[in-house]
Amino acid sequence: MSRAAPTGWQAVHDEALRRIQTREWPPGALIPGEEDLAAELGCARATVNRALRELAEAGLLERRRKAGTRVTEVPSRRAQMSISRIAEEIETRGARPGYALIAADDTPMPPARRHALGIGPDTPTRHVEALHLADGAPYVHENRWISLAAMPAAASADFTTMSANEWLLRHAPFSHGTLDYSAAAAGEAASHLGCDAQTPVMVLDRATFGPETPITWVRLTYAPGFHLHMKI
Amino acid sequence: MSRAAPTGWQAVHDEALRRIQTREWPPGALIPGEEDLAAELGCARATVNRALRELAEAGLLERRRKAGTRVTEVPSRRAQMSISRIAEEIETRGARPGYALIAADDTPMPPARRHALGIGPDTPTRHVEALHLADGAPYVHENRWISLAAMPAAASADFTTMSANEWLLRHAPFSHGTLDYSAAAAGEAASHLGCDAQTPVMVLDRATFGPETPITWVRLTYAPGFHLHMKI
């Protein structure tokens, strides 16, 4: 009941964050209960709850019923990056996006990738290969298979002007997926990216699933110089 | 007021998610207001608010005062990865973590990296070079500079048994930072990683800041075969 000013859950959030960062609440320490904090800061318990919940979601606090709330000993924070349209990604980097279809055919999906996506050998797929450009220069090579069981419309879709990436974002009811970044030699994509086959490049393997079914598997091979930037 | 069962914000969240995924609420559509939904689902407006707020944070809905809530046209979802102790990262991969200090000295920080971290040429730093092992094999090479202005205790810290990574996680009041993954040839780190200098490897440049001051800059060079795995 000492402080009068900081009402609002953000104010409570900031005040708690300050106490954590200044070690007024040291790592591992049990902090006052919601009721006490609400009384001290002059707000309702629900307000304190909202603030502390956000901090817990950020990994700075650990909350357990009955046991109370304590400051995380070794905070394992989450880094985030936004997954968006490749064209948008290129625009964000201040370049003019371009797109060129290389092939849209029925090249069979390799068994290893069928397994990664979780579809059987009989599920029909469509194969799309394309190149995305930034200011006219190769930006990323896209090599994709789409499950026609999940997206029958993909069989007749025209990928010459709209990339499969964007088409799927617009049409597929995607719910979750996995990303797998690795470093590799450019290999077969080298000719499209305008570099040597031995040049180290970033490779992204992505599997995407709808609420019920696997949708697509794609390998994106980025041109040399690509950086994956994230914030914590 | 038709449905009786789904009380609880998670139920409302799931129901809204279902309507988005089934395109009962198609992309771009304006969905019913909180008041209406609360009446329909038989719960309080605050409960609907909580559910829709979560979906908005996940990037599936866009909410604006007065304008209402609409389904995101092209959802740009966020991928998450957890940043943790390197030892923990190795354990997660099912291996026994190991650590070997290579050097702890006063090697000056290169100007480019001083700039990336945002500290002037007069700020004293400490340099630490180390190798992290997984089941005895090289896992990642760590090359780090710590600002002694932010962390004076780092000047006398012993990094022979505890890595600088872990020491900082325990002692530095870190608030935010940037991650920058790229693919590169192993180069100077090759000898430590047991590979050729030309081998493509993943490189992570990380700058870490406290609430007020820059703390540390580190380059982690991962051994060949490393994959960065994320979920959406």
Added chain:
DNA sequence: AATGACGTTATGTATAGACATAATACTCCC
């Protein structure tokens, strides 16, 4: 026609009170 004031409206947030739930701490009984 452009501009500015204002009312309307949907979301954002705060509150007090209540009940639910999980987990610890304790007690009782064997």
Added chain:
DNA sequence: GGGAGTATTATGTCTATACATAACGTCATT
């Protein structure tokens, strides 16, 4: 002493109500 059952307690959540705030539309004024 050990195990089962129970009381206690801190967080989790829901409700109803209220007010705050942003933004769109409208209407009047210049």
